[in-house]
Amino acid sequence: MVEVETCRASLLGSHERSAWSAFQGANPSLASPYFSLGFLDAVAQARRDTHIAVIREKGAITGFLPFHQGLLGYARPLGGPLGDHHGFIAPSDAQFDLRAVLRQAGLKVFDFSGALGTQAAFRPHAHFTDGSWVIDLSAGYEAWLAGRGAVEPKAFRNLRARRRKLEDETTSFVFRVHDDRPEVLAKALEWKSAQYVRTGHFDVFSVDWTRRLINALGVEGLENAQRLVSSLEIDGKLAAAHVGVRSGTVLHYWFPVYDPEFARVGPGLNLLLEIARELPAQGLKEIHLGPGEYDFKRELASWQFPLMSGYVAAPSLAGAARQLADNIQDAAERLPLGPISTLPGRAFRRIDRFTAFRAA
Template identity: 50%
Template sequence: MASQALMAELKRPSALSAAERDAWIAFTNANPALASPYFRLAFAECCEAARDDTRVIVARKGGAIFGFLPLQIGRVSYARPLAGPLGDVHGVITEGDTEIDIPSWLNAAGVPLFEFHSALAIQSCWRPGEAWRDGSWIIDLANGYEAFEDDRSAVEPKAFRNIRSRRRRLEADHDVAEFRMDDRRPEVLETLFAWKSAQYRRTQVFDVFSVRWARDLITEIARRDDAGFRGIVSSLTIDGELAAIHAGMASETRCHYWFPAYDPAFNKVSPGLLLLLETARDAADKGLTSVELGPGDYDFKRNLGGYQIPLSAGCMVTRSPAAALRHAARALADTVERAPLGPMKTLPRRLLRRADKLSAFYAV
């Protein structure tokens, strides 16, 4: 029995041995649930290039490599998924999810607490810590792009009438429209960052790209073109002016649609939506079978997504001061919310959520 004892250690992705790298690749190749580029070793390497706190728990049983859990470990050992708040999907990298006990992995690796979101709910190991669920929308390209449009047009006829109208308006009102599916011009990515920051200011939400590591991560991914993983920067130019840009990434079978932005001056033709559809068309032409849109209750995701992948969010803890402190803070918020304080009763919960978000971006 002792030979089957769990052993786990923390490593940087760059410090993984050749055997560990081979096991990672074998696990992702064998497990269809790990189709997303988020699960590729190259993505972990990009995260390490952008953030010094990128680590991987390497778990072994009986000396054999059992699985990997990539994560970011903040300055107080408060762990979060790879890429922190930018991660749309994550999970355990292994052949299956049987006999995986995440708290045991954390404890063996010396990680006191793991706040997770967007974990693959199909992996049952997340259920003990699960607090709520979400879903990631998928554009199904298994039968090609035309089949996708035909299928979704039948389900969402109004949405696709609007898309056809936007295409006609683009052709009628503008002389030249050019889609570039691999736009490596450096000014394109810089324009994307500027547009996204302006969008965040308009909508009064936290500016993701005010944090240096977020810009560095997208820039690093955009450079990559490896077997099984490549960065994507695509653009739509109208009459010589950039109208829409998207930065994302792709594995062998799935494109992840990540950071889109557009110039509001071209709003009448919905340039962002048209670029998304061309991105899907290009993905199908390259043999990919899906485009993942991520979680979020947006019309375009519901209209284009054929199905959702269930995602889990919550927290895994071990017996530690950090875990005890988190538990006490949540317990206090629960107590205040039950008190007859009117609108003020939700203030502690809101403050905790804001603190969690900021600490995630600033790697606390």
């Protein structure tokens, strides 16, 4: 008999935390920092609505599902829109009925946007599939460089040309893969906010909890999660920065940004390559670039792992509203109206993203 109880993340006991750590350590698909206790603890510091569904069978813990609980039983995965990957913290062979777990947890709607495609519980409820791009450094930087360079020779010739420009057209440059200077983090977030506004996207740093999360991840002692700020200075000026989060073996490429003044020398990509060059000596095996059809991800990535997006809705007011929004979107996209048919879907996604960030 499967039993599910929920608790606030801050109240997770030592026995449960030990089981969580054991599940993550034994399951390679959970190597991302997003699945760590450290990330859970940082998110719990930033958001009061962080909860855990603890799943037991015959009294033994078989898995966890972290989530944020909103109004009317509406729930989202850990980290909300900042959590690119999510799912059950459980052994690789674990089998769950997602709808049954949510029902016992008292949740009416669970909206997921980056669930692991390897977890069968999400498949019946998936409406969209995608993949997260991975730079595989398990054999070292030079092996990755040679392998991808053979597959994408033009792209890697361009990367080498940008490095030569950096060396030839600047007086000096300095890479710092570990840059703990507060002013660098502040400038990176300032630039990223401006970039969101300039490109018409929601500024994720306009809400307090996202900045609290970034700060919480910088605290020493988190289990298997740590903020990593990296930078490139050119001629004494900050040219590029990256704010990421890493576990022992995986870096999640999170918030890259650069000064357009230095665009000619490719500061962002040069910084990414320097990160990939240095970190394997510190145990890093993969850089997760996340989903998205960007040329640089396709060219640099060794492979992808599958992700799923969708929702589960129980009979309820929240469930009916979620189902209605989905029906409107589906009906509009079937109409022969060209690009106009996508407007309802785009509008719902913008509303959903806004409410997800404002939920905390």
